[in-house]
Amino acid sequence: MSKSQKVAEFNLWADSFHEGEWACTNIAREIESQGGSFVVQYDQGFIPAFRFKINNLEIRVHVYGNYGSWSPKPKSLENLLSWGKPDLVLINDSNDEILIAVEETAATPTGNQALQRCERQFGSAIEGFPFWYLISEFGLHSDGGVRRDSVWPSLMGLEIMTSLEIPSIVLHYSDLENPEDYERGKGMKSLFRIMMGVLINSTNGVEPMRGLEEELQSQIEEMTKFIDFTATNSLYFLPESESTKKEDLTKKLCTTGDLRSLHRKDRENYLNWPLACELTALQQGEQRSRDLKKQDPFARELEKSIDKGQSYGIIRGSGSKPQKEAQMKTWISQQNSIQMTWEKEVDSKYEEAFRLHLKDFPKSPTGYHVITAPRILYLFDDFSKVINCLSRSFPVLNYKSLLNIDSPSLVYISNSVKPGRIFGDPYTGQIAAYATSFGALSKGRKVIVYFPHQSVAQAVNNFDNASNKGLRIMKELTDYLVFGGGITLDMKTGEIL
Amino acid sequence: MKPKLVSISEEIVRWSFEISVNRSDDWFIAFTNPTAGPWKRITAPDSNGKKGEIHRFEIDETRPDLILVNDKTQLVLIIEAKTTFNDLQKPAQLAKTCQLFESLTLRLRNMSNNNFWGLRSKYEYSLGLLWSSGDESKSQISKTCQDYLKNITAPTKDIICIQGYLENDLLKSKAYKAISGEILKLPN
Numbered sequence: 001m002s003k004s005q006k007v008a009e010f011n012l013w014a015d016s017f018h019e020g021e022w023a024c025t026n027i028a029r030e031i032e033s034q035g036g037s038f039v040v041q042y043d044q045g046f047i048p049a050f051r052f053k054i055n056n057l058e059i060r061v062h063v064y065g066n067y068g069s070w071s072p073k074p075k076s077l078e079n080l081l082s083w084g085k086p087d088l089v090l091i092n093d094s095n096d097e098i099l100i101a102v103e104e105t106a107a108t109p110t111g112n113q114a115l116q117r118c119e120r121q122f123g124s125a126i127e128g129f130p131f132w133y134l135i136s137e138f139g140l141h142s143d144g145g146v147r148r149d150s151v152w153p154s155l156m157g158l159e160i161m162t163s164l165e166i167p168s169i170v171l172h173y174s175d176l177e178n179p180e181d182y183e184r185g186k187g188m189k190s191l192f193r194i195m196m197g198v199l200i201n202s203t204n205g206v207e208p209m210r211g212l213e214e215e216l217q218s219q220i221e222e223m224t225k226f227i228d229f230t231a232t233n234s235l236y237f238l239p240e241s242e243s244t245k246k247e248d249l250t251k252k253l254c255t256t257g258d259l260r261s262l263h264r265k266d267r268e269n270y271l272n273w274p275l276a277c278e279l280t281a282l283q284q285g286e287q288r289s290r291d292l293k294k295q296d297p298f299a300r301e302l303e304k305s306i307d308k309g310q311s312y313g314i315i316r317g318s319g320s321k322p323q324k325e326a327q328m329k330t331w332i333s334q335q336n337s338i339q340m341t342w343e344k345e346v347d348s349k350y351e352e353a354f355r356l357h358l359k360d361f362p363k364s365p366t367g368y369h370v371i372t373a374p375r376i377l378y379l380f381d382d383f384s385k386v387i388n389c390l391s392r393s394f395p396v397l398n399y400k401s402l403l404n405i406d407s408p409s410l411v412y413i414s415n416s417v418k419p420g421r422i423f424g425d426p427y428t429g430q431i432a433a434y435a436t437s438f439g440a441l442s443k444g445r446k447v448i449v450y451f452p453h454q455s456v457a458q459a460v461n462n463f464d465n466a467s468n469k470g471l472r473i474m475k476e477l478t479d480y481l482v483f484g485g486g487i488t489l490d491m492k493t494g495e496i497l
Numbered sequence: 498m499k500p501k502l503v504s505i506s507e508e509i510v511r512w513s514f515e516i517s518v519n520r521s522d523d524w525f526i527a528f529t530n531p532t533a534g535p536w537k538r539i540t541a542p543d544s545n546g547k548k549g550e551i552h553r554f555e556i557d558e559t560r561p562d563l564i565l566v567n568d569k570t571q572l573v574l575i576i577e578a579k580t581t582f583n584d585l586q587k588p589a590q591l592a593k594t595c596q597l598f599e600s601l602t603l604r605l606r607n608m609s610n611n612n613f614w615g616l617r618s619k620y621e622y623s624l625g626l627l628w629s630s631g632d633e634s635k636s637q638i639s640k641t642c643q644d645y646l647k648n649i650t651a652p653t654k655d656i657i658c659i660q661g662y663l664e665n666d667l668l669k670s671k672a673y674k675a676i677s678g679e680i681l682k683l684p685n
Binding site (some may be wrong): 011016017018042044045046062064065066068069070071072073074093096106 | 498499500501502503504505506508509512513516529537666667668669
């Protein structure tokens with residue numbers, strides 16, 4: 001080793017060895033394209049140990065696949081994993097600092113696939129770590145057609161970057177002619193150029209993103225272009241964003257040096273969603289109530305609020321997949337049993353406020369529909385109007401203490417019947433994506449989540465359970481959870497109203 | 498801070514075995530099934546060495562953990578991997594693995610017209626079980642493998658066992674036929 005040579009060690013933690021080695025092989029490709037070289041050997045017969053050489057640098061990266069098989073893990077990694085396991089986490093071995101977390105998926109971006117991992121995107125942001133999400137822009141659906149990725153991870157990323165000033169980048173690979181092909185599109189190469197740059201900078205002892213502003217700017221521009229192209233496929237409209245915000249955003253991210261903002265006081269939104277009273281005539285023209293799929297008093301009031309001009313729906317359409325009778329019987333029995341146990345042991349004043357009956361769910365040839373409202377998101381101008389909807393729906397309960405809160409609000413509905421499901425995929429990812437995208441980080445809107453078919457007991461019993469990832473996300477991003485029968489949990493205090 | 502290995506999972510024992518396979522001149526990996534990533538396709542080289550796709554698994558389609566091919570001995574190994582032998586003994590697992598082996602064997606045997614599979618459709622197809630060594634006895638292994646054979650109607654006489662084990666801090670694997678006991682020169 002010559003005197004001027006710099007050597008640094010890194011650990012690339014990965015969900016699987018395949019992904020870790022795949023990442024290093026692609027970093028090697030970038031290193032070689034810059035005139036560098038690499039060798040790989042397998043420590044203990046299986047741990048990939050890469051040595052990259054470029055200019056006067058020797059960059060050593062060990063891959064540790066399968067998080068659960070290793071100990072000890074850096075504290076920062078343990079904290080990050082508690083929000084869900086990213087596919088790749090690059091750590092500086094000298095100080096155990098997380099440099100980058102990466103989520104990548106080969107899953108076809110149809111249905112809820114893309115949103116399922118948004119909780120990791122959020123977890124990384126809230127822990128203060130830069131995050132890159134590599135996803136196929138075009139995917140093959142089981143019906144043979146080609147589908148385009150959801151707009152939500154990108155929207156969420158821009159909101160995170162604007163309000164927390166931490167990179168939360170969504171990169172796309174593939175193209176229309178070659179769906180799900182990693183080698184197509186700009187995303188994969190761009191990700192590994194960033195990873196190579198961060199490794200080189202860290203070996204040189206300078207800020208990880210130094211000199212990478214152009215790459216980062218280009219990634220953010222691709223995100224905004226993607227949103228502009230695709231948003232109205234799933235949304236009624238997209239608010240105009242100020243063109244100067246993109247440049248400001250990159251500047252902010254790149255001047256923070258270690259990629260983490262020290263100034264989180266003035267949280268802003270990337271997009272400012274209008275109030276219902278500010279909608280244009282054209283936008284208002286698309287807003288009218290629709291029939292419920294399954295009868296539900298609160299869902300009915302939410303739909304009526306659209307006709308009253310108090311709220312509007314932003315997402316077009318919602319599908320309904322019938323659930324099998326045997327499963328429904330089991331879930332309904334479990335929900336009622338959980339609720340009755342809670343009533344007896346904890347709070348008898350809610351006796352019989354919530355009971356599920358199979359006959360209330362519309363039957364189809366393949367099972368039972370569980371969808372209540374015809375949409376899953378409502379944007380309200382005024383929180384008190386949501387409370388009025390609740391009061392009319394559940395007149396025996398008292399919501400008066402909430403009437404003095406003055407804030408625009410978001411109501412999200414999950415109709416799942418299976419016990420515990422609301423704390424896992426895809427609901428926690430959806431809540432993370434929607435709440436963040438509509439201003440929860442900047443506290444621009446109150447967030448209320450309605451679970452018409454779930455017993456409140458599940459949340460009460462798990463409220464202080466730190467390993468319940470779903471509730472941790474809800475504590476961060478929501479204000480009130482409304483359960484079956486209108487029983488409402490204050491997420492800041494853990495108290496039932 | 499370099500961590501230490503505290504448990505050998507299915508992922509690790511399979512990965513270690515795959516490294517050995519990749520060092521072999523005779524065997525190649527046609528499919529591996531990690532949790533995610535660009536690997537959800539069965540691929541193989543044609544007679545000119547050009548690699549192509551044989552089959553792409555649907556998102557909810559049952560997949561094996563590994564498919565290995567040896568063009569010299571004309572053998573295809575369809576492998577189920579589990580962390581422990583106990584996991585492979587469970588009746589539901591046994592039924593699922595045998596069903597998958599049969600359906601996949603049938604699919605691959607019917608691909609004689611595929612440019613990238615072609616003659617491989619005529620090869621011998623065997624089921625392999627891969628796990629991390631524990632306290633399972635030889636007789637337990639033999640009995641379980643006989644149970645697997647009873648559930649397979651396709652012509653196959655033996656089950657290939659691949660056991661991962663730690664020796665002097667090195668992760669290794671050994672391969673043998675469960676019924677005959679023949680030690681196999683699989684990549685190691």
